[in-house]
Amino acid sequence: MNTNTNQTAQPDYRKTIGQTTYLVRVHFSETSKETLEDKIKRLLRSEAIQM
Known part of the structure; x- marks a missing residue:
């Protein structure tokens, strides 16, 4: 679900857990x-090293 109106669209994700809805906006660096x-x-x- 994409709700941004920017020229470079970034995906938005909406997830409902119980009665709480979480909106997650994803940002990717253009210089990475x-x-x-x-x-x-x-x-x-x-993660494997920490375990």
Whole structure:
């Protein structure tokens, strides 16, 4: 669900849990050098090290 009116549309997600509705806006840096795949791998690696 996208509710932004900006020229560069960013996705918005609405999730209801119980009686609470959460609106999550996603922002991606236009200057980032790291791909989404790289970012996920880095997060998983970091999580595995902490366990």
